[in-house]
Ligand code: PEP
């Protein structure tokens with residue numbers, strides 16, 4: 001089916017039965033930001049700050065980072081932006097930072113682990129974000145949180161930087177919201193504590209699936225072997241969404257599955273209202289949302305759930321075909 005998605009970018013992402021879905025985009029470079037208006041995305045649900053570090057020739061200082069973050073916020077023209085603090089390590093390397101080789105870099109010294117062991121780096125990054133926000137909304141998200149204590153330690157550093165900015169007489173952000181990525185399965189058993197602390201959680205389904213299935217996300221031989229629509233992963237995600245609603249805290253998904261129409265249908269059926277994806281996925285997702293009767297899909301999935309061994313992916317595909325989604 002040939003569709004022009006430019007035509008649908010200004011149409012609301014609302015299902016046939018009136019449920020509004022936030023379609024946000026993932027970004028990492030300044031040149032991605034104009035995609036906001038090109039796609040009509042509701043905001044940037046994941047800004048991967050490490051990309052700025054990966055394309056630089058040396059560690060960007062506070063002034064350089066502030067400049068980049070401010071330009072992202074300028075370009076977003078008031079749409080929300082969620083800045084994720086550095087997620088280096090694993091597959092993301094900095095050419096100018098020599099580090100010891102690790103046997104299992106995905107499970108190694110990466111992301112928030114580095115930020116907490118090198119707090120000066122985190123302080124500088126948060127300082128740059130605070131200065132960039134200056135009177136505007138600031139949304140910060142910490143990657144690869146495995147323990148509630150790690151979130152607390154990171155949040156404490158953010159509070160110190162906010163205090164410092166106030167003492168220096170800087171214009172503070174208008175609002176500060178702090179969230180975490182749900183990428184490490186251990187968080188599942190700390191959800192009440194997590195939700196009590198965060199303003200929002202975003203499921204990084206790429207890393208989460210890698211750790212749940214013990215399957216390297218970059219290993220071509222494992223591609224397609226573990227389906228995010230399989231029961232184990234669906235139950236996990238449903239548990240996170242339900243806990244979020246019980247605590248009244250928003251949950252989103254910002255991994256690749258958010259931008260896959262069938263996966264996104266399943267997520268929406270489970271109650272998810274915010275999806276963040278690569279810009280080219282926004283148009284197709286908007287078309288899917290607008291052609292979907294969510295209540296009908298939920299009834300269909302509930303009936304399917306009662307059947308043992310139902311193949312969720314082919315069943316969803318059949319539903320989409322039969323209902324013109
Ligand atoms: C994820 O892990 O799903 C995610 C969104 O983060 P990244 O792909 O940058 O690791």
Ligand code: MG
Nearest residue numbers: 183204206207
């Ligand atoms: Mg990740």
